[in-house]
Amino acid sequence: xxxxxxxxxxxxxxxxxxxxxxxxxxxxxxxxxxxxxxxxxxxxxxxxxxxxxxxxxxxxxxxxxxxxxxxxxxxxxxxxxxxxxxxxxxxxxxxxxxxxxxxxxxxxxxxxxxxxxxxxxxxxxxxxxxxxxxxxxxxxxxxxxxxxxxxxxxxxxxxxxxxxxxxxxxxxxxxxxxxxxxxxxxxxxxxxxxxxxxxxxxxxxxxxxxxxxxxxxxxxxxxxxxxxxxxxxxxxxxxxxxxxxxxxxxxxxxxxxxxxxxxxxxxxxxxxxxxxxxxxxxxxxxxxxxxxxxxxxxxxxxxxxxxxxxxxxxxxxxxxxxxxxxxxxxxxxxxxxxxxxxxxxxxxxxxxxxxxxxxxxxxxxxxxxxxxxxxxxxxxxxxxxxxxxxxxxxxxxxxxxxxxxxxxxxxxxxxxxxxxxxxxxxxxxxxxxxxxxxxxxxxxxxxxxxxxxxxxxxxxxxxxxxxxxxxxxxxxxxxxxxxxxxx
Amino acid sequence: xxxxxxxxxxxxxxxxxxxxxxxxxxxxxxxxxxxxxxxxxxxxxxxxxxxxxxxxxxxxxxxxxxxxxxxxxxxxxxxxxxxxxxxxxxxxxxxxxxxxxxxxxxxxxxxxxxxxxxxxxxxxxxxxxxxxxxxxxxxxxxxxxxxxxxxxxxxxxxxxxxxxxxxxxxxxxxxxxxxxxxxxxxxxxxxxxxxxxxxxxxxxxxxxxxxxxxxxxxxxxxxxxxxxxxxxxxxxxxxxxxxxxxxxxxxxxxxxxxxxxxxxxxxxxxxxxxxxxxxxxxxxxxxxxxxxxxxxxxx
Numbered sequence: 175x176x177x178x179x180x181x182x183x184x185x186x187x188x189x190x191x192x193x194x195x196x197x198x199x200x201x202x203x204x205x206x207x208x209x210x211x212x213x214x215x216x217x218x219x220x221x222x223x224x225x226x227x228x229x230x231x232x233x234x235x236x237x238x239x240x241x242x243x244x245x246x247x248x249x250x251x252x253x254x255x256x257x258x259x260x261x262x263x264x265x266x267x268x269x270x271x272x273x274x275x276x277x278x279x280x281x282x283x284x285x286x287x288x289x290x291x292x293x294x295x296x297x298x299x300x301x302x303x304x305x306x307x308x309x310x311x312x313x314x315x316x317x318x319x320x321x322x323x324x325x326x327x328x329x330x331x332x333x334x335x336x337x338x339x340x341x342x343x344x345x346x347x348x349x350x351x352x353x354x355x356x357x358x359x360x361x362x363x364x365x366x367x368x369x370x371x372x373x374x375x376x377x378x379x380x381x382x383x384x385x386x387x388x389x390x391x392x393x394x395x396x397x398x399x400x401x402x403x404x405x406x407x408x409x410x411x412x413x414x415x416x417x418x419x420x421x422x423x424x425x426x427x428x429x430x431x432x433x434x435x436x437x438x439x440x441x442x443x444x445x446x447x448x449x450x451x452x453x454x455x456x457x458x459x460x461x462x463x464x465x466x467x468x469x470x471x472x473x474x475x476x477x478x479x480x481x482x483x484x485x486x487x488x489x490x491x492x493x494x495x496x497x498x499x500x501x502x503x504x505x506x507x508x509x510x511x512x513x514x515x516x517x518x519x520x521x522x523x524x525x526x527x528x529x530x531x532x533x534x535x536x537x538x539x540x541x542x543x544x545x546x547x548x549x550x551x552x553x554x555x556x557x558x559x560x561x562x563x564x565x566x567x568x569x570x571x572x573x574x575x576x577x578x579x580x581x582x583x584x585x586x587x588x589x590x591x592x593x594x595x596x597x598x599x600x601x602x603x604x605x606x607x608x609x610x611x612x613x614x615x616x617x618x619x620x621x622x623x624x625x626x627x628x629x630x631x632x633x634x635x636x637x638x639x640x641x642x643x644x645x646x647x648x649x650x651x652x653x654x655x656x657x658x659x660x661x
Numbered sequence: 662x663x664x665x666x667x668x669x670x671x672x673x674x675x676x677x678x679x680x681x682x683x684x685x686x687x688x689x690x691x692x693x694x695x696x697x698x699x700x701x702x703x704x705x706x707x708x709x710x711x712x713x714x715x716x717x718x719x720x721x722x723x724x725x726x727x728x729x730x731x732x733x734x735x736x737x738x739x740x741x742x743x744x745x746x747x748x749x750x751x752x753x754x755x756x757x758x759x760x761x762x763x764x765x766x767x768x769x770x771x772x773x774x775x776x777x778x779x780x781x782x783x784x785x786x787x788x789x790x791x792x793x794x795x796x797x798x799x800x801x802x803x804x805x806x807x808x809x810x811x812x813x814x815x816x817x818x819x820x821x822x823x824x825x826x827x828x829x830x831x832x833x834x835x836x837x838x839x840x841x842x843x844x845x846x847x848x849x850x851x852x853x854x855x856x857x858x859x860x861x862x863x864x865x866x867x868x869x870x871x872x873x874x875x876x877x878x879x880x881x882x883x884x885x886x887x888x889x890x891x892x893x894x895x896x897x898x899x900x901x902x903x904x905x906x907x908x909x910x911x912x913x914x915x916x917x918x919x920x921x922x923x924x925x926x927x928x929x930x931x932x933x934x935x936x937x938x939x940x941x942x943x944x945x946x947x948x949x950x951x952x953x954x955x956x957x958x959x960x
Contacts, residue, residue: 215666221683223864231867
């Protein structure tokens with residue numbers, strides 16, 4: 175059972191819950207005290223020692239049943255209910271049926287198994303299965319291990335329901351399930367011929383069916399467990415992959431790679447966040463706070479033995495303007511995710527998206543994940559593909575949302591500055607710079623293309639205090655880091 | 662095992678505190694493993710009340726340290742009573758003259774005074790603050806560190822040291838260690854993220870608004886002379902209100918206050934005008950009150 179607990183902790187870690195060794199030790203000690211008999215208390219003990227953040231509770235709730243499924247019903251031992259003569263009769267009948275199978279010339283159809291079983295092996299497996307079902311034994315771990323190794327692919331976690339069902343079927347076949355019907359169906363008839371009375375036969379068949387269902391359930395549970403364990407085992411591999419993806423151009427990521435990055439983003443920004451928080455703490459000494467100093471030193475009769483300095487609240491206020499034309503989607507999505515993760519380091523964020531019109535997504539962004547928010551906005555777009563018109567959107571911003579731009583606001587524009595030959599309205603940009611604290615531009619377009627075609631970047635450049643070319647996630651992280659630099 | 666938790670729940674119930682299975686398990690494990698409990702949750706769900714109830718159950722004294730921004734070692738751990746030390750110096754001026762009296766050099770005078778240093782830095786002049794009181798207490802105590810998320814990061818680091826060793830080193834007096842390890846409860850309103858090191862050291866208990874039946878039991882326990890029908894109506898209304906999107910949802914404390922008010926006003930059932938008049942006991946923001954009034958009028 176300890177092994178199962180260790181696997182559970184590994185599973186939690188793979189799902190993103192950070193558990194230290196000290197905490198796993200505490201979990202073991204707690205389980206020793208609490209015992210495993212009472213499942214509620216067992217679960218509570220694990221929750222108290224392993225989960226230290228409210229947000230991780232759903233993960234535990236989801237993984238707990240997979241690893242610690244309580245056996246609800248026990249399979250019945252059907253053989254014990256029969257008298258010794260009846261037992262002998264039953265065994266003989268089953269043997270006869272199996273012998274018939276091996277004599278028959280029917281080709282046994284096998285579903286695409288990597289390793290085909292010979293007919294004798296199949297019959298042997300069926301015999302074992304029938305024995306197990308009759309005596310009410312549960313799935314032996316080794317049998318399952320063997321079967322699953324043949325059948326389970328090295329797949330990723332999200333094996334959907336239909337695939338799981340087919341996996342179940344294949345494992346059942348491998349364990350002798352395919353030929354089972356050929357034994358089970360004629361069984362009542364043969365038993366009747368052998369002389370068993372009808373009531374006993376009915377009872378036996380009902381018990382057999384019930385045991386078979388239970389058996390199938392157990393197989394399903396074991397499959398879930400194997401998948402979860404595989405996922406946990408591949409955890410380190412995935413983190414390595416994610417680290418490498420940090421330096422790939424975001425626009426060129428495949429959907430699978432993008433998903434991997436999204437899952438790992440919290441871990442990737444953890445370092446950024448602690449850097450930022452530490453920087454705030456080590457802020458340069460400011461001027462003396464006279465009032466607090468005197469208050470603190472009253473106990474020394476007013477002699478200033480301890481000095482208190484003024485602290486500044488340095489959390490930036492942000493206004494994001496994101497270009498959501500097709501080429502920009504991925505970059506914008508990851509920028510929004512980064513900002514979302516760093517929410518506690520900023521005091522206020524307002525988010526706008528634009529192509530040819532401006533839309534505020536602050537509300538949807540706060541409630542849903544960034545990708546949902548972007549998706550929602552995208553669905554509200556007009557059916558034809560609009561051309562980007564930043565100038566018009568800037569004018570719109572200054573006209574309708576003027577009160578959001580204060581001298582403490584940092585405006586971040588995430589876009590490639592390609593305006594489809596529309597009027598760049600540089601004067602509006604100048605006004606924006608005047609009203610806000612500073613403008614920061616994140617442009618994924620390579621620098622040598624900034625004066626090519628319809629790109630107006632060089633026209634806007636004089637008005638932006640900080641311009642960064644952000645193609646990869648690493649560059650994006652560096653740019654966001656600069657946002658929190660000391661002034 | 663469940664007998665132990667049931668016993669704990671019953672004892673807490675005798676102190677008019679209704680605890681869930683999780684709370685009882687946490688208290689049991691904290692005792693067995695010697696770890697502090699960190700209670701997080703919205704305001705007014707009974708985090709502080711838990712420590713008071715537990716102190717009453719175990720018969721221990723409750724020592725409370727209320728955290729705030731700027732709380733430091735001198736307010737939390739110990740302080741030298743500077744004023745008292747100065748006063749004694751003034752009063753004992755004559756004695757000091759005797760000690761220093763007939764010396765040949767300044768150095769010798771300083772030596773003589775240094776020899777008497779222990780007088781002015783002895784336990785008489787030590788002002789133990791809650792943490793030191795808890796550590797040195799001759800009888801076992803329950804230590805409540807309330808709203809630890811209001812203190813700053815340096816205080817958390819300092820607290821970590823105390824909670825792991827349960828001993829204090831005072832330079833003038835040496836290392837002080839108590840005989841009994843206190844039961845430590847920390848509470849947090851989740852206004853900021855606590856440091857990982859502190860969280861890892863504790864058992865984490867998330868207390869939230871209770872389900873309907875539990876809250877009904879709590880209300881009936883705390884406000885004995887309440888008609889059952891009125892109690893149920895009131896608690897159901899509070900649950901409805903919590904489902905709305907408010908700035909501050911009513912907590913259990915507020916529910917109890919409201920129900921007490923209803924009893925005082927001799928209400929038999931929830932009439933609209935009584936509810937309107939007493940809504941300010943449940944909700945503490947004007948926008949919330951307006952929203953709820955509108956919702957009530959609609960239904």
